[in-house]
Amino acid sequence: QKEVEQNSGPLSVPEGAIASLNCTYSDRGSQSFFWYRQYSGKSPELIMSIYSNGDKEDGRFTAQLNKASQYVSLLIRDSQPSDSATYLCAGARRQLTFGSGTQLTVLP
Amino acid sequence: DAGVTQSPTHLIKTRGQQVTLRCSPKSGHDTVSWYQQALGQGPQFIFQYYEEEERQRGNFPDRFSGHQFPNYSSELNVNALLLGDSALYLCASSPTRFAGNTIYFGEGSWLTVV
DSSP: OSSEEEHHHHHHHEEEEEEEEEEEOOTTTEEEEEEEEOOOOOOOOOEEEOOOOOEEEEEEEEEETTTTTTEEEEEEESGGGGEEEEEEEEESSSEEOOOOOOOEEOOO | OOOEEEEEEEEEEEETTOEEEEEOOOOOOHHHHHHHTTTTOOOOEEEETTEEEEEOSSSTTEEEEEEEOTSOEEEEESSSSSSGGGGEEEEEESSSSGGGGEEEEEEEEEEEOO
16 A cells, blocks of 8 residues: 555546545654645646645645545645646655645646 | 756666766755656655765665765765666755755756666
């Protein structure tokens, strides 16, 4: 079992819709979680971090963490074509452990 | 203020050769970590350097080694290259050994082994 698992996708949503990305983790020692966006051929860019149970909102992005269920999600509201990228979920204890990513395409 | 810089950007090596990749951390950062990202996969942690010593290591063979210099810059060395070593190698820096959301990635070095 991988330590961090993501829906492999790809996921396609129409412009203006909500994109929902999901991630589960196995290491209960992970204290914090991160969502990175990675455009093709580029390095990962941090878009959200979450440390405690519940929701955290930042602009069009909302991260959700449920430690009891070992589940992390990212919602992107009003999706734009520029959101088309691979989204990486990462858990952290002493270093980052990444999932394999979910490729999102927002269709104009 | 320069971010994390890596060199070279792209390189091609032959099986069995050795390669050295370089990283300069963001100003004010003293911890450098290296990750390997194969095509279609998430980054995999190789090792972390702090105070010129390897502090943590992921599940990578001894062919992968590193170094950190007094100015906090770092090198990743890979010996006896295999085709499977072809990947994007990412350097990440942070101001402490683990700083959560203040980890910054460089643009990476694309290594192709033929």
